[in-house]
Amino acid sequence: MSLNDSKLSRRRLLGGAAAAGATLPVLHELVPHGPLHGTGTASAAEEMARDLRSHRAADHLGAMGKVDPNVNGFDPQEILRDFDEGRLVGGVREWDVVAEEKEIEVAPGVKYLAWMYNGRIPGPTFRAREGERLRIRFTNGSQHPHTIHFHGIHRAAMDGVPGLGAGNIQPGRSTVYEFDATPFGLHLYHCHSTPLAEHIAKGLYGAFVIDPKDGRPPADELVMVMNGFDTNFDRANEVYAVNTVAFEYLHRPVQVKRGELVRIYLVNLLEFDFVNSFHVHANFFDYYPTGTRLEPRDFTDTVVLGQGERGILELRFPYTGKYMFHAHVSEFAELGWMGFFEVSD
Amino acid sequence: MEAATAPRTRSRAPVWLAGLAPLVILALAIGLFVVLDAPGLDRIGVPQEELAVERTVLEPGQIQLHVRNDGADPVEVRQVIVNDGFASFTQSEENIGRLGGAELDVSYPWIEGQSYEVSMLTSTGVTITHEIDAAVETPDADLGFYGLMALIGLYVGVIPVAIGMLWLPWVRGVDARWMRFLLAFTIGLLAFLGVDALLEGTALAGTGPESLGGAALVWLGAAAAYLLLAGVDARLGGKGAVGYRAAFLVALGIGLHNLGEGLAIGSAYAIGSLALGATLVVGFALHNTTEGLAIVAPAAREGRVRIMRLVALGVLAGAPAVLGAWVGASAFNPSLAALLFGVGAGAIARVVVQIAPQVRDGAGRLLHPLAVGGLLAGLVVMYATGLLVSV
Numbered sequence: 146m147s148l149n150d151s152k153l154s155r156r157r158l159l160g161g162a163a164a165a166g167a168t169l170p171v172l173h174e175l176v177p178h179g180p181l182h183g184t185g186t187a188s189a190a191e192e193m194a195r196d197l198r199s200h201r202a203a204d205h206l207g208a209m210g211k212v213d214p215n216v217n218g219f220d221p222q223e224i225l226r227d228f229d230e231g232r233l234v235g236g237v238r239e240w241d242v243v244a245e246e247k248e249i250e251v252a253p254g255v256k257y258l259a260w261m262y263n264g265r266i267p268g269p270t271f272r273a274r275e276g277e278r279l280r281i282r283f284t285n286g287s288q289h290p291h292t293i294h295f296h297g298i299h300r301a302a303m304d305g306v307p308g309l310g311a312g313n314i315q316p317g318r319s320t321v322y323e324f325d326a327t328p329f330g331l332h333l334y335h336c337h338s339t340p341l342a343e344h345i346a347k348g349l350y351g352a353f354v355i356d357p358k359d360g361r362p363p364a365d366e367l368v369m370v371m372n373g374f375d376t377n378f379d380r381a382n383e384v385y386a387v388n389t390v391a392f393e394y395l396h397r398p399v400q401v402k403r404g405e406l407v408r409i410y411l412v413n414l415l416e417f418d419f420v421n422s423f424h425v426h427a428n429f430f431d432y433y434p435t436g437t438r439l440e441p442r443d444f445t446d447t448v449v450l451g452q453g454e455r456g457i458l459e460l461r462f463p464y465t466g467k468y469m470f471h472a473h474v475s476e477f478a479e480l481g482w483m484g485f486f487e488v489s490d
Numbered sequence: 491m492e493a494a495t496a497p498r499t500r501s502r503a504p505v506w507l508a509g510l511a512p513l514v515i516l517a518l519a520i521g522l523f524v525v526l527d528a529p530g531l532d533r534i535g536v537p538q539e540e541l542a543v544e545r546t547v548l549e550p551g552q553i554q555l556h557v558r559n560d561g562a563d564p565v566e567v568r569q570v571i572v573n574d575g576f577a578s579f580t581q582s583e584e585n586i587g588r589l590g591g592a593e594l595d596v597s598y599p600w601i602e603g604q605s606y607e608v609s610m611l612t613s614t615g616v617t618i619t620h621e622i623d624a625a626v627e628t629p630d631a632d633l634g635f636y637g638l639m640a641l642i643g644l645y646v647g648v649i650p651v652a653i654g655m656l657w658l659p660w661v662r663g664v665d666a667r668w669m670r671f672l673l674a675f676t677i678g679l680l681a682f683l684g685v686d687a688l689l690e691g692t693a694l695a696g697t698g699p700e701s702l703g704g705a706a707l708v709w710l711g712a713a714a715a716y717l718l719l720a721g722v723d724a725r726l727g728g729k730g731a732v733g734y735r736a737a738f739l740v741a742l743g744i745g746l747h748n749l750g751e752g753l754a755i756g757s758a759y760a761i762g763s764l765a766l767g768a769t770l771v772v773g774f775a776l777h778n779t780t781e782g783l784a785i786v787a788p789a790a791r792e793g794r795v796r797i798m799r800l801v802a803l804g805v806l807a808g809a810p811a812v813l814g815a816w817v818g819a820s821a822f823n824p825s826l827a828a829l830l831f832g833v834g835a836g837a838i839a840r841v842v843v844q845i846a847p848q849v850r851d852g853a854g855r856l857l858h859p860l861a862v863g864g865l866l867a868g869l870v871v872m873y874a875t876g877l878l879v880s881v
Contacts, residue, residue, distance in 0.1 A: 196550065198549075198550050198551040198552065207576060208569050208576040209568070209569060209570075209576075209578055209579060210568075251615075252568070252569055252576075252611070253568065253569065254566070254568030254569065254613055255568050255569055255611055255612075255613060255615055256613055256614060256615060257615050374615075376611065376614075376615025376616070376617070377615055377616050377617045379617075383571070383609075383611060383615065383617060391576070392576075476574040476575070479574060479575030479576060480571065480574060480575060480576060481576070
C-alpha cells in the first residue's frame with residue numbers, strides 16, 4: 146500500500162492495480178467478470194498450431210540472405226586457403242602492401258566503410274620460413290595515416306609504430322619494413338596508428354605465418370581470423386565472423402576430407418570484446434598456443450583467446466557429415482561467428 | 491467616389507486569382523528546385539535514420555513491429571537482432587520512406603514474461619533498438635476480446651458515472667451557496683482531469699514518432715477541441731451554459747476524457763501491462779463516480795427531472811471509455827492517442843470556462859471562500875481517489 150511511487154499518471158498506475166487483488170472478495174463474487182480472468186478459449190488444434198509456430202521459430206540459424214563475394218571483391222572461401230608467400234628477390238622475401246578504404250558488406254545487406262590491406266579483410270596471410278629475410282613495401286592508398294605493425298622479433302625502427310622509424314605513413318606515401326622471420330609460429334600484423342582500436346576494428350589486420358625450419362607435417366591448412374564489426378560506432382560489435390562475413394561458413398561449409406590432417410591457423414583480431422573463443426563440435430584438436438612449440442599444449446575442443454592471441458589447431462575428422470564450429474561465446478555465435486565443416490570421403 | 495472605384499475597374503482579374511498567384515509561383519519554384527536537384531545545396535553529413543515503433547504485436551514464435559520512419563532519410567532494415575542474435579524476419583517495405591510505415595514480422599521463440607531487445611540493423615550499419623519490457627501474447631481481436639474491452643469500459647466508465655449521477659436528488663435540495671460550492675467542486679475535478687489528460691498525452695506522444703508532431707499534437711488537439719466547442723456554442727447562440735446545457739457540456743468533456751482513459755487501458759491490456767481484477771475496477775468506480783456528480787450538479791436547478799436525458803448524459807460521459815478500450819487494444823497508435831488526449835483536455839477547458847460564471851456569488855466574486863473550497867475539494871478528491879486506483 147505504499148504511496149511513495151504514486152504518480153498522477155493514471156495509465157502508469159494501472160500497471161500495479163491488482164497487486165492487492167485479495168481485497169473485496171464479496172464483490173468479486175457478485176460482479177460478472179469471468180472474461181477478466183482469461184482471454185477466451187482456444188481449441189486444442191489451435192493451441193497445437195501455435196506451439197508449432199513458436200517452436201519452429203527456434204529452428205532458425207543465421208541472418209537473412211547471403212553476402213555475394215563479388216560485392217566485396219574478396220571471398221572468405223578463398224581467404225581460408227590463401228597463403229601469400231610473396232616473391233624471392235635476391236634471397237629476400239618481398240611483398241607489396243597497399244592500405245585502402247572500401248565499403249563492404251559484413252552481413253547480408255549491411256554496408257560498412259572498411260579499411261583494409263590489399264583489398265581484403267583479413268589482409269593477406271603472409272607466409273615465410275624461419276630465418277628468412279622479409280621485406281614489406283607498404284603504400285598508404287587511403288585518406289588516413291597508417292602503419293603495419295608486425296608481431297615478431299625485430300628492431301624498434303621496423304616496429305610500425307607512430308614516432309619510431311618511419312612512423313605513421315601519410316596518405317600517398319610509402320615505406321619499407323624489413324626484418325627477419327623469427328620466431329616460428331603463428332603471428333599477426335595490424336595497423337598501429339591512433340586511435341588504435343578504430344584502426345584495427347575497421348579491418349587493418351591479418352595473419353602472419355612463420356614455418357619452422359623443417360616445416361610442419363603436410364595438412365589441409367586453413368586460416369581463420371576471428372573478427373567483428375562495429376557498424377554503428379558504439380564501440381561494441383554488431384556483427385561477428387571468421388574471415389569477415391557473418392555466417393559465411395554456415396551457408397557454404399568448409400569442405401574437408403575424412404581422416405586427413407586439418408591444420409587451422411586461428412587468430413583473434415576482435416576489437417572491443419576482451420575474449421573470443423573457438424569450439425568444434427563432435428571432435429577434439431591438438432592445440433599449439435602461438436604455434437611456437439612443436440608439441441601441443443592441450444587436447445581439447447574449446448580454446449579461449451584474448452585480443453591478439455592466436456594458436457594452431459590440428460585435428461582429423463573420423464566421420465563424414467556436417468560439424469558445427471563457432472565461438473563458445475554464444476552471443477558471438479548467434480551474431481555471425483558460426484559455421485560448419487562438411488566432411489566427405 | 492471616382493477615385494475609390496478606379497483601381498477596381500482597372501484590374502479585370504478576379505480577386506481569388508490574386509490570392510492564388512503566390513501559391514502557383516511557389517509550386518513552380520519547388521518543382522524547378524526539385525528538378526534541378528537543389529542547386530548550390532550539397533548534402534552534408536551522414537543519413538539520419540530513425541524509426542519509431544508505434545505498435546508491438548506478440549504472437550507465439552513471432553514479434554511484429556509496426557514502425558514509422560521518424561527521420562529525414564529513407565531507412566532500409568537489413569537484419570534484425572533479438573537479444574544479441576540474428577533472427578529471421580519479413581518486412582512489408584524494403585525501403586521505408588520519410589513518414590512511411592512498415593510492418594516487420596520477426597520469427598523468434600520468445601518466452602512469456604521475459605524482456606527482449608529488438609535491434610533493427612539498417613543498410614548503413616545503424617541499429618535502431620526497441621525494448622519489450624515483458625513479453626505477453628497480444629490478445630486476438632475477436633468477439634470475446636471486444637466483449638472483454640466493453641466490459642472493462644462499462645466497469646470503469648459507464649457504471650461509476652451512472653452511480654455518481656444518483657446524487658441528483660441531493661444536489662437539487664441544496665441551497666444556492668452550496669450549489670456554487672458544488673459547481674466549483676465540479677470545476678476542480680475537471681481541472682484535475684484536464685491536467686491529467688495533458689500529462690498523459692504528452693507522455694504518450696513521447697513514445698511515438700517525433701516527426702508526426704510529438705507532444706505538439708496534444709496541444710493542437712486541445713486548441714482544436716476548445717475552438718470547435720466554442721464555435722458550436724456561438725453557432726447555437728449560447729450565452730453561457732446553465733442547466734442541462736451545462737450538464738451536456740460537462741458530460742461531453744468527461745466523455746472525451748474517458749475516451750483517452752479507455753485508450754490507455756486498452757493499450758495497457760494489449761501489451762500485457764494491465765493487471766485486471768477487482769481492485770482496479772473498484773478503484774475506478776470510486777474515482778469516476780465523482781464524474782457523475784460533476785454532470786448532475788449543473789442540472790440541479792432544472793425544473794423537471796428527465797430520466798432519459800440523464801441516461802443519455804451518462805452514456806455520453808461513460809461510453810467513450812468502451813470505444814477507447816477497443817481502439818486502444820486493437821489499433822493503438824501513440825500519435826492518435828496523444829491527439830485524443832489533447833482533444834479531451836481542450837474540451838474540458840472549454841467546459842470549465844462555460845461553467846465558471848455560475849460560481850460567482852452575489853457580489854460577483856469568482857474566487858470567494860466557498861468557491862476556493864470547492865475547487866480544492868475537487869482536486870483533492872480526484873487526487874485521493876486516483877491513489878486508490880494505484881493500490
